[in-house]
Amino acid sequence: MRPNTALRIPSLAASPGTRLHYWLWGGTFAAVYFLIERASFLEQLDGIGITLWSPSAGASVVFLLLAGVRFTPFIFLASVITDFAIYSGPRGLLAPIATSVVLAIGFTGLSRVLEKVWHARKVGLSRVLVFLAVVPVGILLLAFAYCFVLYLCGILFLDRFLIALRNFWIGNTLGIITLVPAAVSVLRANADRRSLPRRELVSAAIFAALLIAALWIIFGLRRAHEYQLFYLLFIPVVWIAVRAGYAGVSLALPVVHLLIVRIATMLGYADYDFIAFQMLMLVLSATGLLLGAAVTEARSSAERMRLRETELARATRQALVGATGTAVAHEISQPLAATTNYLHAARRMLLAPDGDRRAEAAAALAKAETEARRVRETLERVREYVASGRLQLSDVDLEAVIAKIVTLIRHDALERGVRIETSTKPYLPTVRGDAIQLEQLFLNLIWNAVDAASSMVTVNCLQRADRLVIEVQDNGPGVSAAVADRLFEPFESTKLNGMGLGLTLVRQIVDAHAGALTWSNLSSGGARFTVELRIDGP
16 A cells, blocks of 8 residues: 555655755644643653653654654654653653653554554544554554663662553553544545535534533533543544544544643542543544544445445436437437328329329328327427426316316327226315426326227325325226336336336326326226326425
8 A cells, every 4th residue: 555645745745855945844843742741741650751742742743744754853852851850759860761762663563554554544444443553553563662671771760660560551541542544534534625615604603512511521520530430532433423424523532631631630530530531531532433433434425325326327318318329310200201102192182183182192191290299299299308407396276187187188099998086185285396297197108008098097086184185097908017017117108109208207297296106907907197296396
C-alpha cells in the first residue's frame, strides 16, 4: 500500500526542500509540544515524567504522519527540552536523553505503521478497528521500553514498574486515540474545502446541550462515585456519531476528554478516580469512533449504490430508447405500407378509364385513413409512455373521469360485442392527483379490458378508509402464465398487435401517485385489475 500523501502539508510532503522550511516547521512543532506538555502536566508519577494524560503523544504522531520521518530529530529535541524544563524528579543527564531517543523511535515507528495500515483518506470500520488495535499495542511496547530505560538508569524502582507502565500506557494511548482522528478529520475537511452544513451545526448544538447535561449530572450528584454515572456520556457521543458520522465524533471526543480532565483537575480527584475516568474515556472513544466509522461507511455505501443505480438507470433508459425505436419502427411499418397500398389503389381506381369506381376508391381511402389512425395512436402511446413522469396535482372526480372514458370508447366496444357497465358508491370523495395522467391510466386499463373481454367489462368504484378503489374486470381468458411475471414490463403484450406499453404506463402512473396496482385471474374466467389511490394524493 502506498503511503498517504494527500493530507500532508505541501512544503513538508515535498522532498527535503529548503533548510529554512525544515527548521521552521520543526521548531514550531517543538514549541507546540512544549506548550502541550506544560498544559497537560498533571498526575505525574514520582516526578519521572509519566502522566495519566499525554496529548503530546498524539501531536507527535500527527506531525510525523504529515511531515514524514525526516522530522524525527525534532521529536527527540522537543522531548529533551521538556524533560529538563518541566519534570522535577532526579533524572540526571542520561535518562532524559535515553528516554527521548525511545520516544522518538517509538512514535516514528508507530506513525510508519499507521501510515501503511490506516490510510487517513479512507474512513471505514475495518480501518478504525486496525487503528484501535495498533495504537494500544504499539504504546504498550513503547511503555515497556520507556520504563525499562528508566529502570536501567536507576530512576524507576521495580516495585513501581507496573504502575509506571500502566500510567504511561493510559496517558499516551488516550492522547493518540482522541487527538489523531480529530486532526486527520480537520485536514480532510480542509483538503476537500468542505464547509459545515446547517444540519451538522444543529447536530453540534444538540450534542453540546446533551454533553453539558451529562457532565452536570455526573459531577453534580454527590451520592455516588462520578465514574459510576460515566455511561451518561455515551448519549451525546452516540448522538453525534449517528448524526455526523466519523468526522463529527472524532472532533467531539477531544472536547469531551478535555472537559473531563479539566473538571477532574479543578475538583482535585485522587489518582485512583482519575485512572477510572481515563479508562472509561478510552472505552467511550473506541465506541464513538467505531460507531462513527460504521455510520460513515454505511452512508458511503448508500451513496455508491445510488450512483450505481443512477448509472444503471441511464443505461436502462438508453436501452429502452433503442428498444422503443425498434418497436415503433416495427409497429408503424405495417400500417404505413398498408396505407401506401390503399392510396395507390384508390388513385388507380379514380384514374381508371373503364367506368366509375368512386365507391371502391372511397372504401380504399377509408382503409388508408384507418391505418393512418393506427400510426397516430401508436405514436401517441409512445409519447404518453415517455412523458408520464410529471404530476400536476388537482382535485379529480374519478367518477366523472371514468364516465367520460366509458362514453368515449363505448361505441367501439359495442362494435366488438363488448358491453361496459359501471358501478359506483354514492358520495365518493375526489382524489388529489394529475387529472390527465389519471385519464390515461383508466383509458388504458379499460381499453385493455375491452380488448380481452368476450362480452362484458365491469368498472367498480368504492372507498376503503383513506383510499379510493377502482376495479376493472373482464370476462375474457385471463392473463396467461407465460406473461404473468412480466405483465408490467415494457414491450410485453398479451395482444397480437400490442406494443406492451399500456400496462407499463398504468403501473408508472399508479406508482407516481403512491398508489397500489394488483391483478388476479378470476375462477369464472377473465381478469380483475385493482387500482388503489390515496384520497389526499401522493
